[in-house]
Amino acid sequence: MSGQQASISCDVLCIGGGSTGVGIARDAAMRGLSTVLVERGDLATGTTGRFHGLLHSGGRYVVKDPAAARECAEENIVLRRIAADCIEDTGGLFVATPADDPAYGDRFLAGCRASGVPVEEITVGEALRREPRLNPGIRRAFLVPDASVDSWKTVWATVRSAQAHAARILAHHRVESLLVTDRQVSGALVVDRAGQRTRIEARMVVNATGAWAGKIAAMAGARVNVRPGKGIMIAMNHRLVNTVLNRCTMPADGDILVPIRTVSVIGTTDVEVADPDDWAITAQEVQQMLQAGEMLVPGFRSARALRAWGGVRPLYQPEGEATGSRDITRTHTLLDHASRDGIGGLLTITGGKFCTYRLMAEQTVDAVCTALGENRACRTAEEVLPDSTEHKHYWLGARLAAREATRNSDQLVCECELVPRSRLLKVLEKHSTTDLDDLRRLLRIGMGPCQGGFCMLRAAGVVHEAVGADAATSVASLRTFAAERRKGVAPLLHGDQLRQAALDEWILHGVLDIDHAMAES
């Protein structure tokens, strides 16, 4: 074993840097517990960074899963209060398309009332006035407080709040093993990117690894049956709608269209996969999504599909029950391995949704406090996240307005997402990353129609200069970014997106020749 292995000790070690994990780190730190969070990759690179972007009103679950609906309805109000800046208040519509049974609308209305989801039925004419691209054949329409939410912004803001309360957040630290003696967990051994190992001792370990929770629990000898349910989404290059659209039916595939900034995202599917790290998008799934989009917005297919991605739901299935993955409850599950398996010092929190992340954290940290015999109250529902203190929601024109104010003094790095140089520099100051793919998650650089073809070089140039990076690092970052972007468009290469890909190939190889940069050294 290495002699210089570092060690840390704390009250709470949280494993997993998705929404659930960072929520827990913030909550625990705010309650005065010394807290460390470890994440194997960058923050929000698991399911949290690959979700659909919907702040649920609860409407989707009112008929099938009323408990989940009620939680969503309550947390929707809380998140609008504490994370206003991460939310665009688009509102949501549930519509009965010609293929849906209009009678479901009655069950839907009753369900909303029973679960506390605010709802109003509006006329078809009103719905079409609000969303002119909507299928004119719809038969009923209901207005609910769905919204569009940015998980990256939320995670970063939550992390900054946690750090302000003295939590330590360690990205790129993977848990290799848990420290277990006599059925008592006392911490974990983690390894960073450079292969450096750290031993973290904790009074309580929280497993918040979502779809990976079974793997971490197994390290302590516990069995947690998490069934990874893969879903795919496709971003179209227009804001085809300004309101979240849901089909008013039992949850099914491809029945939600979410406007996210300048694009709209259709999703999703639900297919059980063997391993949360191993998934693929099939040509048939792409077709299925485009077809589904057509049902909500006729002409959908003629918009340009920009990028496809998949995420894996953490669906917990109690032992002995067997159901299809769409039928597993969408509420979360908190497992105390002491009472469940006779293994002390370990909690597992899995399942749930992004929009209930705060509630999940509250319940988890309550359990941590109980186990530690501490009595500390949760304050996360009241204390507003940094950046949201003005209680203003994000709005689509924000970047353009900011841009117009500085158009003669600031340079635009990414036209598609309107990212100016000054913002890039600010983010570099605030976050200790120079990786272009991390910057994409922070700023949306390279997420528009050109998929990085034009802005990649500019961003690399600015970053290189600002942080004094060395040549090899900057070139590697460019290559990785280009390869990543390419993978996202691979399932969609037809029509205009193929032309764009051909142009990007020419820029990368023909003009810049980035494959051979520094080949001589």
Next chain:
Amino acid sequence: MGAPVVVIGAGLAGLTCATRLAEQGLAVLVLATGQGATHLAPPLLDVLGYVPDRVEHPFAAVDELAAAMPAHPYARLGAATVRTALDWFTTTVGGFVGPGDRNLLLPTAVGGARPTAAAPATMAGGDLGRPRRVGLVELSALRDFHAGLAADVLARGGLVQEAAALRVATPTGGADTSPMRYAQLFTETEFIEAVVAELRPQLSGLDAVGFPAVLGFDTAERVWARLQDSLGVEVFEIALPPPSIPGIRFYRRLVARLRAAGGRVEIGSPVRGARTDQHKVIGVRVATAGRDREVAGSAYVLATGGLRAGGLLAGEDGRVREPILDLPVPQPPQPTGDLPVPQPPQPTGDLATSPVEPRLLAGLAVDDVGRPVDADGRVCFDNLYAVGATLGVAASWRELSGHGIALASGYQVAGSIMSRSQQ
């Protein structure tokens, strides 16, 4: 005069073919939706750059490639035609260095070293063949060239003795000045003098200075010579991502040459379809304001630029088709069901080893004289030819052969048409 040869597309391939024909006295009409890759691509006359190792002797490499890949456009054209076409082009428009027997090696905007057979004189001075101390100029309001990054990468590549970033902050009236606007500013004496004044104190110990390629349109060569004079060092331009100022320069010259020889060019005239009989194309349908009109020609050249330019279209099912005549297109291998998506959370991608997207290789197959053929090798139409990026098989952006293929195929088809018109 009889019906003209109708060339569809105004990229390098179509214009080369048209100019050759007009020079020989044939009536030529170029119909194009818009400008081609000339406005996007630097006018580096690539023949072959990588196979996949870096190519030193491009023409010798063409013959080797031809032997190894019989379906490649070069296999039919041969090194001699490629050479003749490049020589014709460089003589016709003037202002080029090369082609010689060896590739030049030019610095890229990210500090790479890129082979090419011939380059405009304003760019060729960047050749990294002999080690020098080089300065790279960053124009403060130009976002597509970052001298710090390019200089560090170039220095790391080991082909220069030294690479330094030089800064020019001469005001342009904004923080975001486009290459087009910079090109215009470089026609103004005052601006040039201010740039020179800023650079002079930064030059000590340098042998050569690289500017982003925005030194103007028609006046670029004079500006370039003037900068060399006033700075007292060698000056060269470095290609940028689109738009391409030097590309536009040579497009203008080529079109002027074509017009001077009697050729006609209509930009803004998309061809939407064609009328044919069993053996021949009888006319093409051009969409112009108000109504479509039919244009009849003695021969037709499809120079519509392939998948990137819209000359070929890929459907959702992955099939590639040719939209004007629905010509048979040899299909790329179909992707099999599962496609890869990024693996969270630690992406590591290596472009160099990543496979070429097969769909991008789709394109027409042609006979010895350049006429599209079907799967059995039968000529589709007796008087229809295809040139440039409409031809399939070559991964030109990887092997660096785009302009070589465009020039050689355009040149060769002009020859085919001339020899048949004399019969």
